[in-house]
Amino acid sequence: MTSSTNRLELLLERRDDALARGDLRRALELDDDLEDLGMHGDDRATCHGCQVWGDHAHELLTGRRITLAEYEQQRRARTARRR
Numbered sequence: 221m222t223s224s225t226n227r228l229e230l231l232l233e234r235r236d237d238a239l240a241r242g243d244l245r246r247a248l249e250l251d252d253d254l255e256d257l258g259m260h261g262d263d264r265a266t267c268h269g270c271q272v273w274g275d276h277a278h279e280l281l282t283g284r285r286i287t288l289a290e291y292e293q294q295r296r297a298r299t300a301r302r303r
């Protein structure tokens with residue numbers, strides 16, 4: 221295992237801790253660090269744009285705040301159109 225993988229796992233653990241404690245400020249910091257290390261944005265527990273918990277998504281083109289269910293619906297629609 222590379223040292224950057226170790227670091228990523230350590231930060232992930234701390235992020236999940238912050239999440240469990242409800243420490244939004246700390247979770248945001250750790251999510252930012254994790255993304256810098258290469259974590260996919262979908263794996264964030266917080267929303268960088270809104271500086272709140274990641275209990276929502278943003279529309280791809282407009283950036284409008286939408287529910288996770290709406291996001292999933294739009295993603296499926298895009299996939300279906302490509303077939």
Ligand SMILES: [Zn+2]
Nearest residue numbers: 267269270285
């Ligand atoms: Zn947001």
